[in-house]
Amino acid sequence: MIVYFSGSARELEKDAPVFREIIQCLQDHGAVIANSWFEGAALRGVLPQSMERWREIVSEAAMGIRDADVVIVEGSGRSGFGVGFELAEALRLEKSTILLISDTERDNSYAAGLEQTRLRVVFYSRKDIKINLSRELADVRIREAS
Amino acid sequence: MKVLFAAASTSYARNMEVYERIKKQIQALGHEVYFDGQDATAVESTGSVRSLDDDDWKVLCDREVGAAQECDAAIFDVSDKATFGVGFMASICVSKGTPTLFLLRDDTVGGSFVSGLQRACLQRKSFNTANVAGKVRKFLEGVRV
Numbered sequence: 001m002i003v004y005f006s007g008s009a010r011e012l013e014k015d016a017p018v019f020r021e022i023i024q025c026l027q028d029h030g031a032v033i034a035n036s037w038f039e040g041a042a043l044r045g046v047l048p049q050s051m052e053r054w055r056e057i058v059s060e061a062a063m064g065i066r067d068a069d070v071v072i073v074e075g076s077g078r079s080g081f082g083v084g085f086e087l088a089e090a091l092r093l094e095k096s097t098i099l100l101i102s103d104t105e106r107d108n109s110y111a112a113g114l115e116q117t118r119l120r121v122v123f124y125s126r127k128d129i130k131i132n133l134s135r136e137l138a139d140v141r142i143r144e145a146s
Numbered sequence: 147m148k149v150l151f152a153a154a155s156t157s158y159a160r161n162m163e164v165y166e167r168i169k170k171q172i173q174a175l176g177h178e179v180y181f182d183g184q185d186a187t188a189v190e191s192t193g194s195v196r197s198l199d200d201d202d203w204k205v206l207c208d209r210e211v212g213a214a215q216e217c218d219a220a221i222f223d224v225s226d227k228a229t230f231g232v233g234f235m236a237s238i239c240v241s242k243g244t245p246t247l248f249l250l251r252d253d254t255v256g257g258s259f260v261s262g263l264q265r266a267c268l269q270r271k272s273f274n275t276a277n278v279a280g281k282v283r284k285f286l287e288g289v290r291v
Contacts, residue, residue, distance in 0.1 A: 010227070054262025075230060082259030084233030092241050110231035113203025114211075 001141070003031040004068035004095075006061075006086040008079040015074070018126065022074065022100070025130045029137050034064040061086055070140055071095045072133075075111035076102040084110070091116050096140045100124055100133070147177045149286065150213045150239070152232055153223035161223065164275050168221065168249075171279040175286055180213040207231075214238040218245075219289045221282060224260045225251035233259075240265045245289045249273050249281065 003026050007019050023033060061082070065071055071090035075083055090097045097118055101109050103125045112121065120139070124132050149172045153165065165181065172179040214220065214235040222228070222236050239246045240263070248260060248270045271281045 051261045054259065055264060056262070058259060058262035058264075079230040080259070081224065081228035081230070081233035081236070084230035084235075085237040085259065085263075086233075087230075088234045088237030089241065092237070110203065110207065110229065110234070113205070113207035114234075115204060115207070 001029075001031045001069045001137075002034050002067060004034040004061075004064045004071045004086075004090070005074075006071065006083050006090075007074035008076075008083050010078060010080055018102075018129065019074065021126075021129055022072065022133065025133045026072065026137070029134065031070075031137070034068045035060065058082075062089065065090050065095065066093060068095060069144070070137070071097045072100065073097065073111075074100045076100075076105040076109055078105070079109075079111065087111070087114075091118060094118055096120075096144065098122060098133070098136050098140070100129070147218040147286075147289070148213075148216060149177045149179050150217035150220040150235070151179060151181045151222075152210070152220075152235055154227060154229040154232055156229065157223060157226060164273075164278055165223070167275070167279045168282050171282045172221075172286065175283065177219075177286065180217065210235055211238065215242070219247075219286060220244055221247045221249065221285070223251075224248045225254045228258075228260060240268055243267045245269075245285075247271060247282070247285045249278070 005023060007015060026033060065086060073083060073087045075087060087097065087099065095118065097120070099111055099114070099119060099121045101112055101121065101123050103123050106112055106123055114121065120136055122132050122136055151168055151172065153161065158165070169179050169181050210231065215238060217239065220239040222232055224232065236246065244267060246268050248268065250270060250272050252272050252274045269285060271285070273281050
C-alpha cells in the first residue's frame with residue numbers, strides 16, 4: 001500500500017514527534033511512504049526559500065497524491081495552505097483519505113467540519129494515535145478489497 | 147458573475163479595511179461577492195483563530211466549499227500565513243480551472259507552497275492598501291465567463 005503523508009511544516013520542531021509516530025505506524029503496517037519531505041525538512045530545520053524549490057515541492061506533492069492508494073493528512077488547527085490544498089486534491093482524485101486532528105485543537109480546526117464520502121476524520125491524542133491509525137488502515141484495506 | 151473572496155481568519159481584524167475595499171470593488175463591477183469574513187462573527191479583534199464546535203464548522207465548511215465549487219472567479223489573500231481553509235478552497239478553484247487571483251501584500255517575504263503553485267488559470271499580484279482595488283478590477287475585467 002502506497003501512502004502519501006501530508007502535514008504542516010510550519011512548526012516542525014513541535015510536530016516532528018507526532019509525525020514520526022504516524023510514519024512509524026504506517027511502516028509497521030507495511031505501507032510505503034510516497035513522499036519523503038518530512039525527514040529532510042526536519043533535518044534542515046528551515047523551510048526552503050527559493051520559488052524554484054517550491055515549484056518542485058508542489059509538483060512532487062501532486063505526483064505523490066496521484067500515485068498513492070491512501071492519503072493521510074495531519075490537519076490540526078495550525079495547518080496551513082499546503083495541507084488544505086493537498087487534502088482537497090486527494091478528495092478530488094477520490095483517494096481514500098484519513099484526516100488526523102489532535103483532540104486539543106478540535107475547536108479551531110477548519111478541517112473538523114469537512115464531510116466527504118472518501119474522507120475519514122479521526123480525532124486523536126498522543127497516547128492513542130497508533131491504535132486509531134491502525135484501526136483506520138485496517139478499515140481502508142477492507143473497503144478497498146470489497 | 148459570482149466571485150469568491152477568502153483570506154485567513156487570522157487576517158480579518160488586521161486587514162478589514164483592505165478586505166472591505168476588495169468587496170466593494172467586486173460589487174462596483176456588478177458582481178455578486180461571497181466573502182467568507184462576512185459571517186465570521188467568532189473572530190475576535192485580537193485576530194485569534196476561529197473557535198467553533200463541530201456542527202458550526204460543518205456549516206461553515208459546507209458554505210465555503212459550495213462557494214468554491216460554484217464561483218466564476220476567485221480571489222484569495224495569501225499573504226502571511228494562509229490557512230488550511232484557504233488552501234482547501236483554492237485547490238477546488240484551480241482544479242476546476244476557475245480564474246483565480248492570489249493577492250500578496252507588498253511586504254510578504256520568503257517562499258512557500260503558495261509561491262510554488264503554477265496553473266494556467268492562476269494569477270499572482272502584489273498589493274498594498276492604496277492599490278488593491280485597482281488590482282482586483284484589472285483581474286476581474288480580464289475574466290470571461
